[in-house]
Amino acid sequence: MTDHRHISIQHLNKYYVGQNPHEKMHALKDIHLNIKKGSICGIIGRSGAGKSSLLRTLNGLESISSGEVYVLEHALSELNHAQLIQLRQRIGMIFQHFNLLSTKTVWENIALPLKVAGYSADQIKQQVEKLMTLVGLDNKADH
Ligand SMILES: Nc1ncnc2c1ncn2[C@@H]1O[C@H](COP(=O)(O)OP(=O)(O)OP(=O)(O)O)[C@@H](O)[C@H]1O
Numbered sequence: 001m002t003d004h005r006h007i008s009i010q011h012l013n014k015y016y017v018g019q020n021p022h023e024k025m026h027a028l029k030d031i032h033l034n035i036k037k038g039s040i041c042g043i044i045g046r047s048g049a050g051k052s053s054l055l056r057t058l059n060g061l062e063s064i065s066s067g068e069v070y071v072l073e074h075a076l077s078e079l080n081h082a083q084l085i086q087l088r089q090r091i092g093m094i095f096q097h098f099n100l101l102s103t104k105t106v107w108e109n110i111a112l113p114l115k116v117a118g119y120s121a122d123q124i125k126q127q128v129e130k131l132m133t134l135v136g137l138d139n140k141a142d143h
């Protein structure tokens with residue numbers, strides 16, 4: 001794989017198996033996609049077309065049935081669990097249903113993954129404040 005492609009997907013197929021194992025649903029069909037470093041790419045399709053399924057394959061949240069997904073020079077199928085977790089820390093993702101913790105504040109929601117990743121209290125404070133300012137939420141820390 002060449003280094004100008006940050007994301008490369010080749011012959012990707014994904015089947016969902018329902019309660020009846022004979023009923024397989026072919027959600028992603030032989031997808032080829034190369035996304036260059038620094039480019040912005042939108043994925044458009046009707047509801048149920050497979051946009052979320054495709055996105056979830058990019059950080060290994062969704063297993064794939066065949067094909068290969070390369071992200072930041074890594075073939076996802078060759079990574080072990082620890083390596084996949086490391087790579088995920090470099091892939092930003094906003095879920096369709098946000099997945100925020102409703103009992104925690106804005107500040108705490110941003111801080112939690114940094115804490116899990118082993119940042120010090122000082123580093124967390126610095127990073128959370130920087131990110132809230134970046135997106136204009138610095139006056140909403142305690143919401
Ligand atoms: N966990 C699952 N098990 C079985 N089928 C699934 C699962 N997740 C998605 N599907 C099916 O796979 C297809 C693609 O779903 P997906 O959520 O990826 O579509 P989408 O393009 O993101 O849709 P939307 O625009 O509504 O968000 C749909 O037919 C959906 O019902």
Ligand SMILES: [Mg+2]
Pocket residue numbers: 051052053096
């Ligand atoms: Mg979706």
